[in-house]
Amino acid sequence: MKSAVVTIKELSFLSGYSISTVSKALNNKKDISSETRSTIQNIAKQHNYIPNNYAVALRNKVSKSIAVIIPKLTEGFYSKALCVLQKEADIKNYRMLFYQSFGCEKKERTYLNSLNDGSIYGIIVISDDDSKINDYANYTMPIEVLNIKSFYTDDQIQLGSVQSLSKLLGA
Structure with missing residues (x-):
């Protein structure tokens, strides 16, 4: 077809x-x-x-798209972060793609490797694992880890999400 x-x-x-x-x-x-x-x-x-925005991004070496890798969308604290990130990305005129890893590190790595093709500006990895911060040094694109715990308040999630996106975009 x-x-x-x-x-x-x-x-x-x-x-x-x-x-x-x-x-x-x-x-x-x-x-x-x-x-x-x-x-x-x-x-x-x-x-x-x-x-085709992806082709334009590859040609111009500038993308207005970011990816977010999230462990599980149905977890309330993760979905709150995703909501804040989406609103903030819209304000900054960025498109957002999201991927669920379901807590599987292999799946997360597969996403990271496939997204490392220049079609997106950078990646935010949402995690509750403090040690993940050092896992992404070998990637060429900007990667920011947004560390969120289940006991964080909505205000903490919002602040962390906004800071993470701003840091990723260099703002």
Whole structure:
């Protein structure tokens, strides 16, 4: 089954222009004519073209996405942290992806390894294990550990979550 998402390659076919020219038109580059740019942009609009944010992030080496690895979403104290992180990420114009490790270190490592491809800005690992802070030195991307205990108050969870995101983003 073919995807409903229109790609630059498909826009190239539909417009009759090269992929390079389509890319330039969609990025408002001035080295193509305004007529060509307008034609391609109209075709893109007709087909509801949406840029692939991950491809853009890889090309520009800048991503506005962060990942959060959480042990178990159904634990109230973890879900509170996730809620705060989501709200704060939205305020800072970052998208958030989350992954559940279910407390499995192997699953956590698999996520970390697959996310280390440049498609995201950084990762927040939520944990109740104080020793995790030193586990991520070998990764090239920013990783922040948000340590949360089950007995933390809502205020402590909120403060820790905000601080963790700010530290990850360098703010």
